[in-house]
Amino acid sequence: MKVRLLDIAHARSGDKGDTANVGVIALKPEWYPVLAKHLTLDRVVSHFRDVIEGGVERYELPNLRALNFLLHGALDGGGTLSLKTDAQGKVYSTAMLRLVLDVPDAEARAAGLPAWNGK
Amino acid sequence: MTAPRIVRVAGGQGFWGDSLDAPRQQVENGPVDYLMLDYLAEVTMSILQKQKERDPAMGYARDFVGAMESVLDAVVTRGVKVIANAGGVNPEACAAAVLAMAASRGAAGKLKIGVITGDNLLPRIDELIAAGHELRNMDTGEPLSLVRDRVIAANAYIGSTPIVEALARGANVVIVGRSTDTALTMAPLRHEFGWGATDWNQLAAGIIAGHIIECGAQCSGGNCLYDWRSIERLEDVGYPIVEAQADGTFVVTKHAGTGGRVSVPTVSEQLVYEMGDPHSYITPDVVADFTSIQLTADGTDRVRVHGIVGRPATDKLKVSIAYRAGYKAVGSLVYAWPDALEKAHAAERILRARLDRLGLKFEHILSEFVGANATHGPLAGPDAGKDAPEVQFRIGVRDADRKKVERFTREIAPLVLNGPPSVTGFAGGRPKVEEIVAYWPALVDKTVVTTHVEVVS
Known part of the structure; x- marks a missing residue:
């Protein structure tokens, strides 16, 4: 089953130099294990491959039902050097939430995940 | 059994340019012990340095003088204390401007301002490089010598210790230059509760309280994606307040009757904001572990924060150049x-x-x-x-x-x-x-x- 991150998580992003951080938080506590299992480093690297220039780091915060991603080379040099509208990475949060996960049907039904039927 | 003692720290400014009304609202809409005002972003010091070069009496966050005027009565008559990193590259001039304002408002002698200096490393850069401190860029690894001739400001991020000292010496206003944002909240808690320099868990709790309120209303409903349509009256948004106890547990809340919301999702969003490695949030005082934080809903617009673990600080300070x-x-x-x-x-x-x-x-x-x-x-x-x-x-x-x-x-x-x-x-x-x-x-x-x-x- 396809599950869009926007439907199961919320997020906030910020900057540190040329790195954007995106914290992704499960909308319901019982959905955190789905995030932890399926929102892998590889999925995020692939999602942002045409957007950022550097690598990605991934951290788990089960206490907050959250994952934290560091997207390196994401801000056109960052800070005052950047020419981007989003020089401080404020809306990488919702760019992340466009990501669509493939969750096995049984697992998705057991967790009560909403299905994504878009393109 | 008596109720545990509570110390209230209110966040009234998330950056230089934040709401002019928030500081006054924080001291007038309900009880607070300390008002914490964060004025400095990463490049603010350089702007202030340029201003000081043009006029030696400038180089601090001038909004702070107006903010102090708006809360002067609460400070003088109700004992609210103010802690701000408004000093920029000229904390002494900032203090002089605040004292002049107070005198003109009939409050001469009522303010005791703690002025903290020593963070400014600009005059010492060549000495430091000569002594083998390369000041390599933490992101690129390049030594500072590459851009030495173009450096216009250099300030160490200082921790809570000098702020605690100022409070212990009776200051009711503390003006810092480049301190860490989080120290502005942790220092008054350390002062009030007598936390020692190795009470790692309490110090970490104070730092995390600071992280939550250092961006003003961004933890109390502002810029909150979770169920954003249902967050009411952001035009009257309540800025955040930390109600802390001696053991380091605290509640994040806001004044009754204000707009916005304090909930587990609004606080969670702020906790992950600008986060790096959550296991190691490094500050001059302590290394805080964000994976230890527990959040519990504690009634309307109240979130209890507990379980925080800290580790010894490193032997370095970060420098903002x-x-x-x-x-x-x-x-x-x-x-x-x-x-x-x-x-x-x-x-x-x-x-x-x-x-x-x-x-x-x-x-x-x-x-x-x-x-x-x-x-x-x-x-x-x-x-x-x-x-x-x-x-x-x-x-x-x-x-x-x-x-x-x-x-x-x-x-x-x-x-x-x-x-x-x-x-x-x-x-x-x-x-x-x-x-x-x-x-x-x-x-x-x-x-x-x-x-x-x-x-x-």
Whole structure:
């Protein structure tokens, strides 16, 4: 089953130099294990491959039902050097939430995940 | 059994430019013991340094004088104490301006201002480099010597210790230069509860309380994605308050009757904001572990924060260095339906061809199409911006040569008459050339930095 991150998580992003951080938080506590299992480093690297220039780091915060991603080379040099509208990475949060996960049907039904039927 | 003692720290400013009314509302709408005001972003010190070069009496966050005026009565008659990193590169001048304001309001002698200095390393840079401190850029690894001649500000991020000392010496206002944002909240808790320099868990709890409220209303409903439509009355948003106990547990809340919301989701969003490795949030006082934080809903607009674990601090301080890094300019034009995006793309092609013919090559040039790709780039999908009612073509350049950037700014407006049709939105005139002051984060041995506390009244 396809599950869009926007439907199961919320997020906030910020900057540190040329790195954007995106914290992704499960909308319901019982959905955190789905995030932890399926929102892998590889999925995020692939999602942002045409957007950022550097690598990605991934951290788990089960206490907050959250994952934290560091997207390196994401801000056109960052800070005052950047020419981007989003020089401080404020809306990488919702760019992340466009990501669509493939969750096995049984697992998705057991967790009560909403299905994504878009393109 | 008596109720545990509570100390209330209110956040009243998330950056220089935040709401002018928030500090007063924080002290007038309910009980608070301390008002914490955070004025400094990464590049603010360089702006202040430039101001001080023009006028030796400047170089601090001038908004703070107005903020102090708006809370003066609460400080003088109700004993609210104020802690702010408004001192910038001139904390002494900031204190003098606040004292002059107080005197003019009939409160001469009522303020005892703790002024903390020692964070400014600008006069010592060559000495430090000569002594083997390379001040390498934490992101790129390059030594500071590469840009030494362009450095205009250098400040160590100092921790809670000098603020605690100022409070212990009776200050009711503490003005710091470049302290960490989080120390402004942790220091009064450390002072009130007598936490020692190795009470790692409590110190970490104070730091995390600071992280939650240092961005003002961003933890109390502002900029909150979770169920954002249901967050009411942001026009009256309540700024955050920490109600802390001696064991380091605390509640995040806001004054009754204010707008916004404090909930587990609003606090969670702020906790992950600008987060690096959550296991190691490094500060001068302690290394806080964000994976230890427990959040529990504790009634309306109340979140209890507990379980926090800290570890010993490192032997380094972070240094915020600002250096001149060339010039930039950004211009834009708006194209209207039909075919707005296609027209904007045509304008870009024409402009770039003209820049080529002028022989203008820039260190960096970036085009964006607002309405199609400016925020999410290719993730917005191949159809983004198609049939949009309007699209803004936004183009920026960056270069060490100011003249080239100036020439670029003359090439935008002509497109209005000699480029693609249905163009508007140029009323702002020619783009402005801006000098870039860039940020160079580095580390330095703690032993190098000596802070000094003076209490003036």
